Amino acid sequence: MKTEEVLQLINADVRGLDKYHLKKQLANTKLNQNENPCDWDEEVKEIAASFCKSRPWNRYPSFIPERLKESLARYTGVAPKNIIAGNGSNEMLLILLLSFVNKSSSAVICTPTFTVYNLLVRGIGGDVKVVNLNEQLQYDVPAICSAVEVNPSAVLILCSPNNPTGSTLSKQQILAILEVHRGILILDQAYIEFGGYNAVELIDKYPNLIITRTFSKALGAAGLRVGYIIAAEQVIAEINKIKLPYNINFFSEYVATLILENRTKIDAGVEKTLAQRQEMFQYLSQLPFDNVYPTDANFILVRTPKKQQLFDYLVSNDILVRDVSSYDLLENCLRISIGTVEENSCLRTHLMNFFENQQSL
Numbered sequence: 177m178k179t180e181e182v183l184q185l186i187n188a189d190v191r192g193l194d195k196y197h198l199k200k201q202l203a204n205t206k207l208n209q210n211e212n213p214c215d216w217d218e219e220v221k222e223i224a225a226s227f228c229k230s231r232p233w234n235r236y237p238s239f240i241p242e243r244l245k246e247s248l249a250r251y252t253g254v255a256p257k258n259i260i261a262g263n264g265s266n267e268m269l270l271i272l273l274l275s276f277v278n279k280s281s282s283a284v285i286c287t288p289t290f291t292v293y294n295l296l297v298r299g300i301g302g303d304v305k306v307v308n309l310n311e312q313l314q315y316d317v318p319a320i321c322s323a324v325e326v327n328p329s330a331v332l333i334l335c336s337p338n339n340p341t342g343s344t345l346s347k348q349q350i351l352a353i354l355e356v357h358r359g360i361l362i363l364d365q366a367y368i369e370f371g372g373y374n375a376v377e378l379i380d381k382y383p384n385l386i387i388t389r390t391f392s393k394a395l396g397a398a399g400l401r402v403g404y405i406i407a408a409e410q411v412i413a414e415i416n417k418i419k420l421p422y423n424i425n426f427f428s429e430y431v432a433t434l435i436l437e438n439r440t441k442i443d444a445g446v447e448k449t450l451a452q453r454q455e456m457f458q459y460l461s462q463l464p465f466d467n468v469y470p471t472d473a474n475f476i477l478v479r480t481p482k483k484q485q486l487f488d489y490l491v492s493n494d495i496l497v498r499d500v501s502s503y504d505l506l507e508n509c510l511r512i513s514i515g516t517v518e519e520n521s522c523l524r525t526h527l528m529n530f531f532e533n534q535q536s537l
Contacts, residue, residue, distance in 0.1 A: 194295075203496035205522050207513040210339065210367075210475050212396035214445055214516065220438060224431045237426035244429050247436040248404055252376055252389075257409045260416060261432075262423045265366055265390040265403030270296055271418050272386060272405065276331045276360050277302040283331040284323045286315060288340060288503035290364065293333045305330060308505060313341040313469055313477070317349045324357040332357055335364040337372045340500045340511045342471025344372035354382045363387050369394030369446050370453075371472030376406055383408035393474060394446050395435055400428040449474050453514045459524055463531055466508070475513045483508040486530055493526050 245256040252259075262268050269292065277283055279301035285293050286307045297304050307323050310316045315334070324332055332353070336345040345353075350373065354361060365387055368374055378385055386407040392398035402424065405415065424432075435442070457476055460468045467479040477500070480486060487499050487510060498511040514520065 203491065203494050205495040205515065205519045207515050207519065207523065208496045208498040208511075209398075210393060210473070210511075210513045211398050212394060212445060212449070212474075213514070213519060214396060214448075216396060216435070217441075220434060220441075224427070224434060227430050228427055231426055231430075236422055237424060237429055239421065241424050241429045244424070244433045244436075247433045251436050251439065252406060254376060254379065254406055255409070258379065258406055258412060260405040260407075260412055260419060261429075262403055262405075262419065263428075264392065264401040265364070265388045266292060267423065268388045268403045268405045269293070269362070269364070271415060271420075272360075272362055272388070273297060273300055273302070273331070274418050275415050281329060281331070282327055283333055284320070284327060285333050286320065286335075286338075288313075288500070288506050289333075289335050290339045291503075293335075293364075297331075297333075302331075306504075309338075309341065309343065313505065314343045315345055315349065317345075317352055320353055321356045324353070324359065328358045331360045331362060333362045333364065335366070336375075337365075337367040337370065337471070337473040339367065339473065340475070340498070340503065340506070340509075341469060341477055342473045342475060343469075344472045347373045347375070350375055350378065354378070354385060357384070359384065361385050366390045367393055367473040369442075370449065370474045379406060379408060383411055386411065391432055391435065394449075395442055396445060397432065397435055400431055402428050402432045448517075449514050452517065452520055456512070456514060456520055456524075460512075460527075463527060475511050477506075477509055477511050479506075479509045481508055482534065483510055485534075486510065486527075489530050490523075490526060495523055495526060 241261055244261050245259050248259050248261065249256045273296050277297055277300050282303040282305055283297040284305045284307060286309060288309065294304055305323055305327055307316060307319050324330060334345060361384055363375055363385060366389060375385065375387060386405060389404050391400055391402040453474065457468065460476060460478055465478045465480045469477040483501055490497060500506050500509050500511050
C-alpha cells in the first residue's frame with residue numbers, strides 16, 4: 177500500500193484536526209506555560225530517589241493507586257471512592273469525553289479557553305457548540321444556560337479559573353448553570369489553588385458535576401504528568417471501566433503522594449505566587465497596554481497592538497511569554513506566567529525598556 181492509502185484509513189475526524197502545537201523556543205526566563213516557577217527541594221528529591229533505587233523496575237505499579245487516592249482525598253476533602261488518578265489531567269479529560277461523547281452527541285465549550293477540549297471532542301467525532309466569553313472575557317452565564325437548554329444532552333466543559341483569560345465562575349454562577357443543565361458538566365479546575373470558587377462541595381448534590389485537577393500548576397510537578405478526577409462514587413465506578421490499566425507509573429505515584437504529604441510547602445509556594453501576581457498586575461496596569469485582564473490564576477493576560485514587537489523584543493532578551501493572539505477574541509494578546517521574584521523583576525525591567533523605546537521612536 178502507498179502511504180497516501182494508509183492515511184485514508186485514519187479516522188476522518190482525526191485527520192481533520194489541527195494538532196495541539198507549542199513552538200519549541202528556549203529562554204532562561206520561561207513565563208509561557210503557567211508552571212510553578214519553583215522546583216521541589218533536595219530533601220524531597222532525595223526521598224524520591226531512594227525509593228526509585230529500591231523499588232523493582234520490572235514489576236508493574238499498583239493497579240489502583242490507593243495511597244495516592246487516600247492522600248488526594250485528604251487534600252481535597254472527599255472520599256477515595258470519589259477520585260480517579262491518572263497520567264495528567266489531559267488523560268482525565270480524554271477518558272471523560274470517551275465516556276460521554278460520541279458521533280451523535282455534542283459538547284458546549286466557552287471560548288477562548290484551553291484548546292485541548294475542542295481537539296478531543298472533535299477527535300472523538302462529537303459536535304462542538306461554542307459560547308463566547310463576553311467583551312470583558314468573563315463567562316456569559318445567561319448564554320451558557322441558553323446553550324445547554326437548546327442542547328440538553330450535551331457535555332458542558334468549563335474551565336475556572338479559565339486558561340488563558342484567568343476569569344472564574346462564582347458559586348452562584350455554577351449553581352445557576354447546574355439548575356438548568358441536564359447533561360454532564362466537566363469543570364476543569366487546574367488552577368484552583370490560585371483562586372476562584374472550589375466546587376468540590378457540590379459533588380454530592382449534583383452527580384452530573386465532574387471536576388478535573390492537576391499536579392502541573394500549584395503543586396509544582398508538571399514533569400510527573402499526574403492529574404485526577406473528582407466525581408460522585410457511582411459515576412467514578414462507571415468511568416473507571418474506560419480508564420487504561422496501570423495508567424500511573426510507580427515513580428509518579430510515589431512522588432505525587434510525597435508532594436501531598438508536604439502540603440505546607442505547597443501552601444507557602446502558592447502564597448508567594450499570589451503576592452507576586454498582585455505586584456505584577458499592579459505594575460502591568462501602569463504600562464500602556466490596551467488591557468490588563470483581572471485573573472485568579474498564576475498568569476496575566478495583556479493586550480497591545482504592539483504584541484508582535486513586544487514578543488520578539490522579550491525573546492531577544494531571553495524572556496519567553498505565550499502568544500495567544502490566534503485564539504478567538506484574543507487578537508493582540510499575550511499571556512504572562514508568574515515567575516520567581518527574580519524572573520518577574522527581569523520581565524518588569526525589559527517591559528519598561530520596551531515601552532520607553534517605543535515612546536522615543
